[in-house]
Amino acid sequence: MRVGLGREGTVTHPTLELQVDLKSTCNDGSVRIGEAAARLGVATHVLRHWEDERVVIPLRSSSGHRDYAEEHLQRLRIVKSCQRLGLSLPEIRQILHRDEPGRVAVIDRRVGEIRRLRAELDMAERFLGHVRECRHDFITRCTECSAYAGTRGEIGSDA
Incomplete structure (x- = not known):
């Protein structure tokens, strides 16, 4: 939102600039939950569940949105691979960290x-x-x- 002085020193009204495609992609290259889910071929509720189970915990934006960096996306791919091997989420959480x-x-x-x-x-x-x-x-x-x-x-x- 911008507020400024117009011609002859009059105050202009605030204006909004519309920025497109901010819902899925963030400035730092991370993506929001919808884009992350689409890339992985899962529903967004699956990623929320994996977060609740503390398997992959994304960053949070200042407004509270989940932001998935490339490292998170790679972890999510590994989680899917582990599930194909028959591992449960608690087992996956256990093997993701070497010192667990x-x-x-x-x-x-x-x-x-x-x-x-x-x-x-x-x-x-x-x-x-x-x-x-x-x-x-x-x-x-x-x-x-x-x-x-x-x-x-x-x-x-x-x-």
Whole structure:
């Protein structure tokens, strides 16, 4: 808003200058929550939730708007990647900082789960490869097919 003197010393009325595109981008290169969410392909409420969970806490402008710098955006990308790996927000919060207690245990636990899943998928692939070539009329008559089903089909089975 500008207030000034007009011609002949008269006071001019305040005027506003409209600046466009300030909603999403800030002068320092950071972006507001809507733009950050759009770049990540998530809803704004997701970023608010991640902030509530203290996973990624953006800066605040003087007017209280959330400002996401490039470092915040990179952290948000890492959070999405960690979620794809099956990590929960508390686990992600734990592994984001190198000195966080229990960090290594969380990582080791997830790596173990990934290895278990990989072994299970390898076994499933071998089973389906055999089923495709199986010469039995019914796969229930095949000892190899039945062996796979015996290790997978019971409630409470850890195999």
